[in-house]
Amino acid sequence: MSTEFNLPGSSFEEVQKILKGYSHASENASLETLSKLTGLHTTVISRNNKFLSDIGLISGGMKKSATELGKKLGRALEHKQIQDVQKYWAEAVRTNETVSSLITTVRIKGEMAEKDLSDHILYVSGQKNNSGNKTGATCVVDVLIEAKLLEVKDGKLSVAKPVEQSIDEVVKAVKPLDVPSLLPNNDNLNSQAVPAVPAIVANNIPQIAINIQLHLPETDNAEVYEKLFKALREQLINPKD
Structure with missing residues (x-):
């Protein structure tokens, strides 16, 4: 099975803004509608749609809608419900085998620098090595950290342990x-x-x-x-x- 997958086309902050826009939009929203809701250009939204579709947060053809999970995550982001944000991001990651397998990579390595994992994500994604895709790979790292699937300690990433506290x-x-x-x-x-x-x-x-x-x-x-x-x-x- 190929491990290639679509990368986001923006920073983590912009991706979250897009998700909040989808959570407010009507069904089968156009890029123009999303642009008005988010203040982002249609091309910015468009280059993130494949990744958001891959992890089960939006669905549709030319016009797309937030899935139930996408609506929950968008609403949690808007209301700054941190625990729910973490939970829904984790659910989204687990919907995609190739994205969730990145956790296994870190587990095997024991720990990785953020840049090393970002470089690995760019490599296994099969996408070109350009600035836009580098930003997307970094965004994926941020998603895994936000979902509490990875944790950062002393500048190194490792698989997050169960929350024993x-x-x-x-x-x-x-x-x-x-x-x-x-x-x-x-x-x-x-x-x-x-x-x-x-x-x-x-x-x-x-x-x-x-x-x-x-x-x-x-x-x-x-x-x-x-x-x-x-x-x-x-x-x-x-x-x-």
Whole structure:
């Protein structure tokens, strides 16, 4: 399978401006319509359309429309919702096998300078080595960084690790269960006593069934899981408070 793909024709800032324009445009918008919405020349928009189509953000023929993903990303950009922007860029990258494979290249290398990755992108794209395509290759690097698929440290790019700091947030969100307050009693036993916890009657003795669903982070670091389960044990079985 060929690894060649279309590069953006502008800087990352202009590409984001184009996406915001598409998110406001009606279906099957013309280049002239997009130009009025973005303040960019039609040729600037046109030379980015193939890349945006390749990563699933716009679709159509001569006249194009934002996809559902493109609309979400454009709106998130406009409202500066950083987490959603990162999420939707990552989804867009993953829609294209050749673009997402760039992550594998960095993983194999261990780390790469931004210029080295940009040069590699230009090479594997199959496009000409000119200033416009160099700008496009740099834009792709910026997309991967913005999507939090790559991270920059000491001037080097590496594959971003799962966001392990969110573990502490997960732990804080797990509150000790006040089990006695959930149990029915003779003074106040009615259908609303435990609305979120189904009651099970076994041998005429009311019992409580509590289901806890966990969404664990994707990581190869065993310490993350040990930390999480230790916190769950302390919170749910032996709460201090």
